[in-house]
Amino acid sequence: MTDTNLPLIDMTGVHEGDPASIQRVGDAIRKACSETGFFYIVNHGVPQAVIDRAMAAAKTFFAYPAEVKRQVAVNKRHRGWHALGGALMYEATKPDHKEFFSIGLELPEDDPCVLAGEALRGPNQWPEFMPELRGALDDYYAHIGVAGADLLKAVAAGLGIDQDFFVGKYSKRLQRTQMVYYPPHPPMAEADQFGVAPHTDYGCITLLYQDDSGGLQVRELGSNNWIDATPITGSLVVNVGDLLAHWSNNRFRSTLHRVINKSGHERYSIATFYDPTYSAVVDPCDLGIDPASSLFPPVAAGDYILKRIDDSMAYRKKG
Template sequence: MTSSTNLPLIDMSGVREGDQASIRRAGDAIRQACSDIGFFYIINHGVSQAVIDRAMAAAKTFFAYPAETKRQVAVNKRHRGWHALGGALMYEATKPDLKEFFSIGLELPEDDPSVMAGEALRGPNQWPAFMPELETALAEYYAEIGKAGADLLVAVATGLGIESDFFSGKYDKPLQRTQMVYYPPHPPLAETDQFGVAPHTDYGCITLLYQDNSGGLQVRELSSNSWIDATPIPGSLVVNVGDLLAHWSNNRFRSTLHRVINKSGHERYSIATFYDPTYSAVVDPCDLGIGAASSLYPPVAAGDYILKRIDDSMAYRKKV
């Protein structure tokens, strides 16, 4: 059963300007949202609509190419490139997700120290020669959404009662991944265990999602144990807590199950950004004021945790 419930909506304009009262208000609202359901919307987030529109238009153009063309940039061991339909199987799901996506990360040359050291998921992106305008559109979006993520973490830190710049030191070389996602219309006779994205929690710290007006994103509400719709709001981003932030906060902030079922009758597009720390950043509840005896999670390097989750859910990882 599903219902349509408005998730909290938080204005980021004052946060972006560094206004302390606005940061405190946003932090309080984020604490409430993340202690309760782990999802909320943000507006006035700093990602211009023109940049969003160019990225969404590029997504539609890219996914319209035939599979044999997109295969020129098929996903590589760095988790960069095109992921074909059926390539993602969420944990405990019985069927692969009904989606395609194209993934990029922090653009690093082959001679970057992290790349030369063999740090997983690092390196240059795979940009399609058959569509050179994709790089311009998506790289522009990547930069602006990353700034929005950094601003958001200032308010997140305030909501957790820690120094507002705590996270900035953990993001000097972020493991940010941005994905354009395409969902075909949900088959009318599909079985109940077929999803665009099966129920799951995200792996990292925070996710910032731009979705078109198709609907289909649903969140598992903790208080009612029912699925609620994250109805698209023009100009907004949907934000949710990932498992690493839940661990870091010792479960004060909740990482919540969510899923996508595209019942719009037409194609659905979104752009998801997983705004995660530097690979080697240590995620330890004790750093957020939790005593060792009360800590629910052992320290872990952010990249190691994310890599394991990717290895567990992506079919291509079984082949590399």
């Protein structure tokens, strides 16, 4: 495996709306996303205290016995605790060696989207046995959502479109944030056992905070070598998902990645899939691509994401 550094991009000035900063970051994102589809960001605006509180909450939550965590077992809205072995990536031969707890945009049962039966919508599941989890994750969810919105302004600049193009597509975002726990990799594990098997993400952009354990690897587009996404203090790892690859007509690439936790101890991360409103139409032609050159037909963002979740999550295949 080749040890190659991924690009590191400084977000300074983007949140403040400085046009020159947004274009600078957009140019750097365009280069990164046409070469690897992965990069780090720093000065992203998420306070370290907010991150530390969420990470501490993750360690506390996952330390509870399975029979306790099962009180908030994943429901049809893809909210709650996913037990070890519950996720099987496409083309993988073994389930992922991980647990995770997932939340989304908090919507009441009488919200119009919930009443209309829109998939993946509704209230979150919060554990009574750990009341402090809600405050820690809600705070992280809000801050990382702002970072995602800032990032998409730069993504738009990098694509040469209006910097506010994505704003209207995120009026009721399908943002999913997950605390993820990876036990130590089994010492006698077979070669096809992963913390997360090789896959591409489903949506637009993913923002990941990882601890210092290492284990995230990215497959370089040019060489097909696996390279380490080595943890960098204070950074978030960002990658392009399939929907943004489709929207950009593959100008921005969705890249295979995997996790193998060989640190010898537990690994924790918080992944946020910052995705559009369920009904937002993803169409390369809206980004200036001629219909004759479009590689992908229009698709509703939520329909695409739901299908990918249905294909990879064991709990959605029961019954």
